[in-house]
Amino acid sequence: MWTYHNPVAVHAGPDSLRQLPALLHGRSCVLVTFAEAHELGLVERVRALLGDALHGVISDVAPNPDVQWLAPLYDRLHREHADADCLVALGGGSAIDTAKALLCATPSGRFDELLAALEQGLPLPAGRHKALIAVPTTAGTGSEVTPWATIWDQAGGRKHSLHQPWTWPEAAIIDAELMQSLPAGVTLASGLDALSHALEAIWNVHRNPVSTALAVAAARRTIDTLPRLLRDLSSLPLRAGMAQAALLAGLAFSNTKTALAHSLSYDMTLHHGLVHGIACSFSLPQVMELALGQDAATDAALLSIFDADQPGQAVHRLREFLHALGVATDPAHYGVGPEAWRAMLHSALQGPRGRNFIGQAALA
Template sequence: MSQKFHNPVATFFGNDSLKEIRTLTENQHVALVTFPEARSLGLIDRVQALLGDRLAYIVEDVQPNPDVAQLAGLYERFWQQAGHCHTVIALGGGSAIDTAKALIVGTQSGRFNELLELLAAGQAFTPAQAKSLIAIPTTAGTGSEVTPWATIWDSANLKKYSLHLECTWPKAAIIDPQLMLTVPRGITVSTGLDALSHAMESIWNVNANPVSDTFAVSAIGDVLACLPALCKDLGNLELRARMALAAMKAGLAFSNTKTALAHSISYEMTLRHGLPHGIACSFTLPMVLGLAWGRDPARDQVLQQVFGPDLGTAQQRLRQFLHSLDVKTDFSDYGVDANEAEQIVGYALLGARGKNFIGAERSPVH
C-alpha cells in the first residue's frame, strides 16, 4: 500500500544558523514575535543587527499557552500596525511560534473574533490574507517549527482550538542550538519530554508511516540517552544540539501523523489542573504505552525497536526515566482521583487526537 510523507518546511540546522534570516528576508519588511526575556538575553539585538531596517515591528510580550483573552488585542494591533510586513519571524518556544501562527492568518475584518469563529466551526477555510512565517525555536521540544499546528487556549471557557492551515506551515525553520544554551533545567525537561511524547505518539498512531517511524525511533533514542545528561550539564553545546535535532525529528514525525491519546489527555490536565504542557503530555506515556502494546503487530515492532520485546520492562524503563527527571507518573500525583482520571481518559479517547490512537475504540478506560 502506498504511503505518503510530506513536509514543505525548508530547514536549517546548526550553530550560527540564525544568520540565515538575512537571506530568507531579502527585500522584505519583517515583524518579530518573541518572548519577554528575549531582549535581556540579547536576542532582539542579534536579530536587529542581522536585519537592520528590515525589522519593522516587534511583539515581545508573548505569554505561555497563548490564550484568546490576550491574543485578541495583540492580533488586532498587529494587523493595524504591521500590516505592511511580508514575513513574521517567531523566535522562542512553542508559545511564541503558536502566537505567530495565529497572527499571520488575516481575517476580512481584521478582528480576532472572526478568526475565533472560523476555528470554532471546525472546518477548513481560506484566510482573507496571510503572511509568511520563519520559525526559530529557542527550546528543544515543541516541533512547531516544522508543523502547521498552533494550539490556542480559552482558559475561561475550558476550551482549546487547533489552528492548522496551508499558510501556517512555516516557510523555513532555523534550529540554532546556541540559542538554547540559557534555557533553565525545568524548561529543558518539560520541552524535552514534549519531544519524547511527539515521537511516541506518532508511532501508536493510525496515521503512522515508515518515514515518520524512522524519525520517531531516532528521536526517542536520542531523548532517552541525552536529556538526563543535559540536565546535569546545561551549558553543554553538543548535548543541546543533540536535543535540538531530536526535537526536530520528533516534529517531522508528527507533522504527518498528528498527536494521539497522551496529548488528548494533556489538554484536560492543562485546562483543569494547570499542568505545564510538556509534563501533561508525558506523565501518562507509560500508561498509554500499555494501552498501545498488542493492538497492532506492525506498531509493536516499531516500539520494540526502542524498548525491547517485554511490555513490563518497557513501562518500567519509561517510568524510571521520567522519575529520574523528577516527573511523577500517576494521576494521583497531580491531585486527580481515580474517578476523575477515568473520566479524563474516556473523554480524551473521544477527542480528535484521541481518535488517532491505535485501537482507540477498544481501549479500556482505567
C-alpha cells in the same frame, strides 16, 4: 499506500541564526517573541541582522496563547504592520503558535473574525497571509515544522486547534546556541514534550514508515541525551543533540498529529495547571501499555526504543526513565484520583487526538 510530506526548509547548525536575512529574500518582517528575549540580547541580535527589514517587535507573548490576549495583539499587528510580509517567531512553542494565529489574514483585520471561524469550525477567511520563519529557542515543541497551533480559551475552559495550508512555517532555523540559557525546568518539560511527540507518532493511526523511523530515532536520542543535558545544562553538544531529537520528533508527528497522551494533557493543563511538557508525558507509560499488542510493527518500533525483549520491560524502562527525571507517572500525584482518571481517559479517547490512537477502537 502512504504519503509523507513536509514543506518546511530546515536550516540547522552552529550560528544558523545568521541565515535569517537571506531567508527573508528582501521581504519585511515583524519579530514575534517572548519578553525575556530583550534581556537575553536576542531582540538586539535579530535587529542587528535584519536592519530596516525589521518593521516591528511583538514581545508580549505569554505561555499558552489565549484568545484574551491574542485578540488585542492580533488587532495591533494588523493595524500597525498590515504591509509586513513575514513574521519571524523566536521562542518556544507559545511564540511559534502565537505567530501562526497572527499570520492569518481576515478581511477586517480583526481577530474576532478568525475566532468566530475557529469556534464554528468554518473555513478561515482567505486573504494575504504573512509567511512564517520559525526560530525555536527550546528543544521540544516541534511547532517549527508543523502547521498546527493550539489556541487556548482559559475563560471558556476550552482550546482550539488552528491548522491551515498557510500555517506551515516557510523555514525553520535550529540553532542550539539559542537554547543554551534555558533553565532546567523548561529543558526538562520541552525535552519530554519531544519524547511524547515521538511516541505519539508511533502509536498513531496515521503513522507511516517515514514517520515511524523519524520517531524511533527521536525517542532514542531523547532518552540518551535529556538526562545528560539536565546534568550539564551549558553543554552545547548536548543542546544540539536534544535540538535534533526534538526536530526529528517534530518531523515525525507533522504527518500523524498527536494521540492519546496529548488528548489527556489538555485537561491537565486547563484544570490542573500542569505545563504542557509534563502534562503530555506523565501518562506515557500507561498509554504505551494500552498501545502494545495492537500492531506487530508498532510493538517492534516501541521495543526497539527501549532495547526491550518484552512489552512489560519497555513500559518499565519508560516509567523508570520518567521517575529518574523526577516526573511522577501516577495521576493521583497531580490530584486526579482513580475514578476521575478513568473518566478522563474515556473522554480523552473520544477527542480528536484520542481517535488518532491505535488502541482507540478496542478501548473506547
